[in-house]
Amino acid sequence: MDPERLQRLLGGPELVRLRQKLSRKLLREGGGRLSLSRVSDAERAAVERLIGRSPRQGRSLSVDLETLSHALLRAGVAENLRVALEALDGPLIDERARREEERRRWAELMVDYRGRADTLGLGGWLEALQAGGLLKRLARGSEPRGRALLEAALGVLERLPVQGMSLSALAAECLGDAHGLDTGRPVAALVRRALARHWRGGVARVDPDERSIWAHAGVLVGGDITSAVLTLRLPVRPGRGLDSALSCYCHEAEPTWLTLRQLLRHPPAWNGAGRDVFVCENPAVVAEAAERLGGDSAPLIATWGRPGAAVLTLLEQLQAAGAVLHYHGDFDWAGISMANALLERFAMHPWRMGSGDLKRYADLDGKPLAGRSLEAGWDPGLRAVLEERGRAVHEEQLIDLLLEDLRVG
Template identity: 40%
Template sequence: MNGPDERLRRLLGGDDTAWLLGRARRRMEQGRPLTGTVTLPAATPAQRRAIEALLGRRAGAGASLSVSLEDVDQVLRAGGVAEGGLPEAVVRLGGPVRDLAGETAALTAAWNDAFARLDALVAGRPELTGWRAWLESTGLVRRLAGTATEARPLLGALAAILARLPSPGLPLGRLAAETCGDAHALDEGRPLATLALSAARALGGQPYAGEGGADARRAAWAAVGVHLDDLSSLVLCLGLPGDERTPTGRMLHAARAAGEPCVLTLRQLRRHETPFAADLVRVCENPVVVAAAADELGASCPPLVCGGGRPSAAAWRLLDLLAAGGATFAYHGDFDWGGVAIAAALHERLGFRPWRFDTAAYQAVSSPARLTGRPSPTPWDPDLSAAMAARGVRVEEELVLAELIADLAG
């Protein structure tokens, strides 16, 4: 019996024409027309004979073999082998053709839907724009989740977490419980913890991938006010008055009398419920300022608190206790966009007067360091952000250390 299917298999379904059928199928999958010429480099004699048998004429000479798809289509139609021509032959010999363009569009739509809640949040948080682009370029979410279906709840939980950050004084387990309904959702090693930690680094002005290890993880969370435990969240201070009535107050009192810096834990500050009485408290970003003040001023140094970058939960607790005691604040930090973001958070929560941290002070310092990153507003001095963007220079606290110590001495 020599029916249409047998004739089609004999002409186009053998091993020696498989390359031609495969080329045609790929074009159909991609939505491309079956027109033009396809070429097989280094064709075998058997492959050349199979094409000659299909077309009914010689297939040229040379090492390569070129075939017109229109000619194949015409032969199949004219011979009654496939009324629909080459497209019909591809389906009859190999089954339905995939719609790759449609599959790609559906997959893209599914991933866009998975990211929708997170993208809506990022649209209102410009400080996360670079991090969001990094997620896309690295494919981190796709590696962690696998499919868009699995990614959707993961990214929804991530958006809920980011809506709470920065959130000074919040334990990590509580953040996980209140946003995900699982106190262990942000435990190290979980996909959500990996994504949330990279976002915390972004908010803290740190590299998104960051360093490994417990200390780096603790520091990244502390930068957005989240602490892993009451003992790992610390704040450095010098010259705070303290008191004689409470354990923490006595520690501060003794350290001030000795002219030595004091490190307090969040546990100590949470157990201390009485406000600390102080007038003006100066706040710096880097520990080097505290070290230099202790060396040069000792017990005569006025109240000084170090945020250590973005304030930890312990730092926020100490500043709140000082504010409750009537203190006002003067702030100095690094003239870079990370330092500006830290200052903006402090200004929003407690307010401060700039301590050599305004436009005039920025313009007065020479620095070879280039300013990188995304500009941020400076609400305590709106002109400062524009001046930094225009000048493009980063000024670290170490460059004005002598002036800061002189202010403290005065």
């Protein structure tokens, strides 16, 4: 090897393209003839000098790599062409082969964990991680780190659900770090993705907040006393302290606030099997039902706009208890969006939310519609009727009708 001569013969920035073409040909085909178009004077001169060919004219060039390799050996410059190219530019790496090997290793990783994910009903989550590349990004391209992150995330998911355990306690138990599931941590990102979209049906929101995601698995973020749900006459079996209190509120027909903390730490013994439970968007409906119907009102819940963690947790509990859920919301695009999410997530029936219902409200005034129009998943004809009307119908305008449905006495 003669590094100085090699540098003079084949080195330098003016021959970078030539060296790259030679390297790719070696890596992909192992040799053969390389044809170059639009060659520079420096490239032509370098090849002709190496193989001892007389100067020629033209903008194309063809050279046999084996001939070039023998010429380097005879001249005592390098053992062969590959040795020469690696001495000038470092080890030759087939990027295409490297990427294929990397894809193979990541695919194998997913296969290794498929059984555990399927046991949890999370095969779709694993497929989404692979298709979207989230795990690879969080691992910064390192397959061993990706394996460690997936192992940790599955360990957390296998511990769920819990009953009102704090997020920090869960992280300390599963990861040995009380902050291991904080926002911004890679394991937390993986677990949240599973809970939000795949674990036990996911969260009934297009873009669920942190509290709702963790509450879906019984985990409390902070004290969780600020997330609450307004209820009226929800049936509960008296027994433990909270259940007895709720039973009294039900008997007295007084609206009741339930915090997420109460729902997760002390899940009520809901007596809901086969019972109709109505869900509305506006708390004014609850207030009027309590005032005008009292003990003659059916069980009622208000989401108070887009449902938060406490609302979603309560609906999950009532559905598990066998309650028959009915939903009514505003006739506007935001209301359609909320209804779509809830009816997709829960076995819930639309309550006076059809296109025929909206047509009967033609004489009612309303605010002009705002936002992007949406298809109603439960009634394909509703979108066109609402677009033609051009104005919203809010629950406050329909309270008398809704109370007729709620009257059970």
